[in-house]
Amino acid sequence: MIVAERKPLEAIVEMLKNDRKVLAVGCGTCVAVCFAGGKKEVEMLASSLRMTTRLKGEKLEVDETSVQRQCEVEYLEALDERVKDYDAIVSLGCGVGVQFLAERFPDKRIIPALDTKFMGGPTEAGVWEERCQGCGSCMLGETGGVCPISRCAKQLMNGPCGGSKHGHCEIDENIPCAWQLIWERMDKLGRIDELMEISSPKDWSTGRDGGPRRVVRDDLRLPEDEDI
Amino acid sequence: MTQTPEFEPQIVAFCCLHCAYAAADLAGGSRCGYPPSIKIIAVPCTGRVDSLHLVKALEDGADGVMVAGCLPGRCHFQTGNLYANQRVEHVRSLLKEIGLEADRVRMINVSAGMGVQFAERAKEMAETITALGPNPLRVRKAQVAPTDAAMEETN
Numbered sequence A: 001m002i003v004a005e006r007k008p009l010e011a012i013v014e015m016l017k018n019d020r021k022v023l024a025v026g027c028g029t030c031v032a033v034c035f036a037g038g039k040k041e042v043e044m045l046a047s048s049l050r051m052t053t054r055l056k057g058e059k060l061e062v063d064e065t066s067v068q069r070q071c072e073v074e075y076l077e078a079l080d081e082r083v084k085d086y087d088a089i090v091s092l093g094c095g096v097g098v099q100f101l102a103e104r105f106p107d108k109r110i111i112p113a114l115d116t117k118f119m120g121g122p123t124e125a126g127v128w129e130e131r132c133q134g135c136g137s138c139m140l141g142e143t144g145g146v147c148p149i150s151r152c153a154k155q156l157m158n159g160p161c162g163g164s165k166h167g168h169c170e171i172d173e174n175i176p177c178a179w180q181l182i183w184e185r186m187d188k189l190g191r192i193d194e195l196m197e198i199s200s201p202k203d204w205s206t207g208r209d210g211g212p213r214r215v216v217r218d219d220l221r222l223p224e225d226e227d228i
Numbered sequence B: 001m002t003q004t005p006e007f008e009p010q011i012v013a014f015c016c017l018h019c020a021y022a023a024a025d026l027a028g029g030s031r032c033g034y035p036p037s038i039k040i041i042a043v044p045c046t047g048r049v050d051s052l053h054l055v056k057a058l059e060d061g062a063d064g065v066m067v068a069g070c071l072p073g074r075c076h077f078q079t080g081n082l083y084a085n086q087r088v089e090h091v092r093s094l095l096k097e098i099g100l101e102a103d104r105v106r107m108i109n110v111s112a113g114m115g116v117q118f119a120e121r122a123k124e125m126a127e128t129i130t131a132l133g134p135n136p137l138r139v140r141k142a143q144v145a146p147t148d149a150a151m152e153e154t155n
């Protein structure tokens, strides 16, 4: 899932300083399950915004709603009529949701209420950890199912480095050394010999280094008009 | 904060049926009074009380909100009171962000037999809120209303 966290209230209020009437829109998928932007969080933010602006003697009307997924235009159609009444939309979606809202409603200002953190999941109640950086060429098959791109601070292809101490990374003793984890997993799988081979540098052109990325599936595209 | 002498705070108290609600009953039955400003809402467990309930109560004008659950380790559902305490702490820090005093929300822990202690805690809460004065949101609402009307006119 995409993991996000609410921005400080003050930062959101600052972005809304010229608005009188805004619609807070939640997203019912990733950010709902990491408790950042679901229905309840929208209610909480809307309440907080109304309260803090009222206390300052400012007038800000905040209404609230939520859609199943902000990153799919089909779910945004339902808002077409509704958004007309508002100066701005406060999105509690991840950065993708914010941008899809901006594309759907080109004449509305879209304010991000969340900071999008990473792709990951909960490791215990109330704790989320990063697991993938979308490198575009997954190498988990060679690393025992532990991602060295997102979990090794140096993104090493051949670890661990000399900073690996008692199973932890030198940058923070609470962060496990990814390469220690890889080693342990590969050992359990009886595949240590594979780790003895030096991996070549990663081809980053499939990642962000190759520019904004796109996935095209011809089998799923709608037929062109002339073919119908 | 200016405070009228006749200010009687409105305090919403979410009381767990298994402890604090019974304690409040006992306090009443034992003629051990607690302030009438405490308005009790019975809940099956304080674990049922959501952060949103606390915030909404304040948004709607309550001067204070109290969550009254079982003693730590004595929750009928084991950990409901511990969750409630975490939520109260969460809301207290949110209130600071909003610009309201954190002390408007408080958690207390009592057993069903602690009628006297319930009354004492309730009294302390009422004193705290009386000292803080009325919820400024309620005051604001009253002040903002005519301004709103004026704005409608100018529109």
Ligand code: SF4
Pocket: A131, A132, A133, A134, A135, A136, A137, A138, A139, A140, A147, A148, A149, A150
């Ligand atoms: S190797 Fe790449 S695709 Fe696979 S989990 Fe790591 S970052 Fe994600």
Ligand code: SF4
Pocket: A151, A152, A153, A154, A155, A156, A159, A160, A161, A162, A163, A164, A165, A168, A169, A170, A171, A176, A177, A178, A179, A180
């Ligand atoms: S200590 Fe481990 S996780 Fe940290 S940089 Fe080195 S190999 Fe990567």
